[in-house]
Structures are given as C-alpha cells and as structure tokens.
Amino acid sequence: MNVRQVLPKDAIPSIETPTFGTTYIGDDEDDVIVVDAAPPKAYPVRILDYHEIVNDVLGVGDEAVPIAVTWCPLCGSAVVYDRRVDGEPLEFGVSGKLADDDLVMYDRETDSEWKQSLGTCIDGRHEGRQLTVRPSAVMTWQSFRDRHPDGVVLQPIENARSEAASDDDTPASVDYDDQPYAGYFDSDGFGLAAHRTRDDTRSWDRSDLEPKTVVLGLESDGEAVGFPLPWVADADGVVRETVAGTDVVVFATDGGIHAFENPGYEFEPTAGGQFRAGSTTWDGTTGEAVDGRQLPRLPARRLFAFTWQDDHGPDAFFG
Template identity: 70%
Template sequence: MNVRQVIPRDAIPSIDEPEFARTYAGAADDEVLVLESSPPRAYPVRILDYHEIVNDDLGNDPVAVTWCPLCGSAVVYERVVDGRTLTFGVSGKLADDDLVMYDRETGSEWKQSLGTAIAGELEGERLAVRPAAMLPWEDFRERYPDGVVLQPTDADSEAASDDDEPAPIDYDERPYEAYFERDGFGLDAHRGGESQSRAWDRDDLEPKAVVLGLERGGEAVGFPLPWLEAAGGVSRATVGDTDVVVFATDAGLHAFEDPGLAFEPAGSSTFAADGTTWDGATGESKDGRTLERIPARRLFAFAWQDDHGPDAFVEGGTRSIGRRRRSSSERPRHR
C-alpha cells in the first residue's frame, strides 16, 4: 500500500453539522448518495466533492457518509467502534490514490474504500458498512417523495483551489469533471492529465468502470456495471454465506438479498418476477413487497482491484451473470 501526504490535514473540510432541506439547486442528473433513513437522505456528489466526509447522526445513530472522487468511492459507515463514537476528517493523505480519513478521537488513519484503520491506536479495526445507494437526483425525488437533501455550507476547500490552500467553494463548479471524462486514473492523472495515469494491465474492464463491491463472510466480490448491462442487467451469486441479486439499472447498481425469484428484465430499471414488477433501484415491487438492501461499496474498478486483487470480480466475468436460479444444494459458490 502506497501512502503519501498530498495536502494539509483538513484542507478539505468535513461537514460535521449537516443541514437538510427538501429543495436542491443542482442539476436533475446530479448523482446523490442515498440513505434509506427516516426520512430518506440524499448527499449530492456535487457537495461531497468539496468535503468528502459528512459526519451525520440519524437520531442517535451516528454514520459517516464518505466519498473519494479519485476512486469514485461512495461508502457509508457506522461511526461507533468498540462503544466509542468517532468523528472523521480528511487527513490529506492518499493510500493507493484513495482517501485516508482520520478520526479526531484517537488520530488513527483509515483507508476510505476499505473502512480499515491502517495506522494509529485503532490500527486493524474495521468500520461497519451501512446499506446505501447512488441515484440521480431526479430519481431520488421521484422514488422518495418525503426525502431530504444535504445543503451547501459556507466553507473553504482545497478542492476549490489551484494550489494546496483552501479557497471559497462555488458548488456550481465541478472540480473532477475532466478527471471523470478522461481514461487515466489516480491522483497523477487528475493533476497531470492522461500521460500521468497509472498502468492498467487488463483489457476486459476499464479502470474507471463503476463496480458495486460486496463483502460477506470474509469474501469480497465486485459486480462491474458494464458486465451486468451486457448480460441483461441482473446477476445472482453467493457471497460468503449470503445469496445476493444485483441489478444494473438506469439509476446505477443495487444489491439485495436474493429471495430466490427468477428476475427477468422488464424495462430500463425494472425486473419481472413472481407475477409482479420490481424496481431494481429500490427493491420495491408493485404488489407492496420490498427486498432487503445489502451493505455495499460503490467505487471504480481500479480501487476495488487495489483492495482485493484482480480475481475479486463476479466469477468468469459475464459468464456468471443472469444464470438461472439453482437450489442451494447445486448452486455454485463464487470463488
């Protein structure tokens, strides 16, 4: 693991007292990270680009909403470790181009995509992942009419600056827009352009392909969006001891506990099974049933491979996607 100090600690300020409202000034297709709390909460990437961490409290249920722009890594973690509530900030370091968080209680440092403490008093501890999903803003507003959205803050951030010193934020600006559009990946590609990109040694998957990563029972499996799209939009697998179904929709990737139904594509974001239609983004059916969303990490393929290796993707690529549902006795397990 390559860890390097890139900017001063807290030059990118976390949001520690988040405020929410029903209105949002961004674009309809802006991505938001969604927590299905009461009420549901949306955290726009447009805001997270400048803060990377939101320390939130869902009614005495403390969580950290985290985002690494370089890795496209969106993960929500519980903030309680061994009975102690932690508050996270941006260390200014990167580990394999991934955000390194630090907790203000012990100063321990945490790799964002893994949720693992890599240095300090709590080294080796892991944060628990919470179920969350990425949606376009317009989809969030349609699917969660009672939902609220994180509001901008009056703060300075290094992400708004041309150097390492924080500058006033203009949330209309997209500091990583060029990076997301180019093929290169990692900090050097962001700062220096395509010629500074890290090497990528596989041709079946682009380094910045979106992946939904699941970890269950000591096993890690990544589900790449392009592989699911090429195979009809649905994948079943056993991850650890859990049967899962993952849907690729117009609203991204979404993972649920598999109830054993034979899901078939029925539209851009819907799937037919058991005599009804299911929304692949929410897991809700037209007859009132709801699938159980699984804790997951949304990130770029290169970041998932950095953390788990080149074989930690759905078995055999597209060959395992869309396979028929088998009984538990005959269903093959993911390697």
C-alpha cells in the same frame, strides 16, 4: 500500500453539522448517495467533492446511529459507515493523505488513520479495526426525487472553503456550481497523477475492464466480489450470485447498480429498470415491489474498478 501526504490536514473540510432541505442546488442528472432513513436522505456528490466526509446521525435517542457518508473523487468510491468503534462514535476528517490514490480519513478522537474504500484503520490506536458498512445507494437526483418524494437533501455549507476549489494546497471559497473533478471523470487516466495531469500516471494491464469502470463491491466473512456495472447491464440488467452463503441479486438500472438479498426469485427484465418475479414487478433501484414487498438492500461499496482491484486483487470480480 503506498501512503503519502498530498494536502495539509483538513484542507478539505468534512461536514460535522449537516443540514437538510427539500431544495437541491444542482442538476437532475447529478449523482447523490442515498441512505434509507425517516425521511430518506440524499448526499449530493456535487457537495461531497468539496468535503468528502459527512458526519451524520440517523434516528434519535437510544435508536440513534452515527454514520459517516464518505466519498473519494479519485476512486469514485461512495461508502457509508457506522462510525462507532466499541460502541463509541468517532468523528472523521480528511487527513490530506492518500493510500493507493484513495482518501485517508482520520478520527479526531485518537488521530488514527483509516483507508476510506476499505474502512480499515491503517495507523494509530485502532490499527487493524474495521468500520461496518451501512446499506446505501448511488442514483441520480431525479431518480431519488421520483422514488422518494418525501426525501431530503444535504444543503450547501455557507461560506465554505476547500482545497478542491483551489489551484494549489490553500483552501479557496467554494462555488458549488463548479465541478472540480469533471475533467478527471472524462479522462482515460486514473489516480492523483491523472487528476493533476502529470506524466507519471498509473498503468492498467487488463482489457476486460477499464480502470474507472463503476463496480459495486460486496464483502462478507472474508469473501469479496465486485460487480462491474457494464457486465451486469450486459446480462439483461440482473445477476444472481451467492456471496459468503448469502443469495444476492444485483440490478443495473438508470446508469446505477444496486444489490439486494434475494429470497430465491428468478428475475426477468421488463422495462424502465423494472424486473418481474414472484407474480409482481420490482424496482431494481429501490428493491421495492408493486405489491409493497421490499428486498433488503445489502451493505455495499460503489467505486472504480482500479480501487476494488487495489484492495482485493485482480480476481475479485464476478465472473
């Protein structure tokens, strides 16, 4: 694992006191990271590009669950973690380091460092410890709004400053209308060198997948399986598989990819991201049936193929 300091610590500021509302500043096709809560919450990538980590809490009182909503733009990796270790909540910030081009987080309680895509502590008091992945989904703002009319969305940070808004390592004033990684996402290259348009870009030696193919990664009991979005789309939008003894179903809908525990149904695609099984129709984005039944969403990592391969090797893909 190649770990290097790229930016000053906290040059990209995490969010510690998030606020939510019903009005969104961006576009209908913007991606948001969605967490099931009461009400459901959306964390826009447009905002996370400038902050990368949101320290939030789901629920109140004894039922409260502290979470970290994390996003690495270079790796396209959206992962939500339970941020408790040994029952105590940690608060995460952006270390300014990269590990294999992936965000390295640090916790402010012990200054331990954590690889974002894995949720593993790579240095410090908690070295070797693993954060627990929470169920989440990536979908467009329009999909979230249509499916969760009672949902709320993360609001911009007033007077925010971030290195992502700057041409150098010094934080600058944030304009959330700008998308600092748009050129990177449109380019063929991947990793920090590609983002900074340098010549020392990384190589990719496989032809079945592009390095920035979107993958949904499932891990359980030491088994890791990545489901590339185009492969699932080519299979009529639905794949059934068993991961560490758990039957799963993976749907490709509306440009997104979603995984649920499968009670044993044979799903057949219909139209508009809907699938027929068990005498009813299911929404592949939410896992909800017309008759009110709900498939349990699985804890998953959404990320680029090159990062999944960095973490788990070239054979850790479905099929």
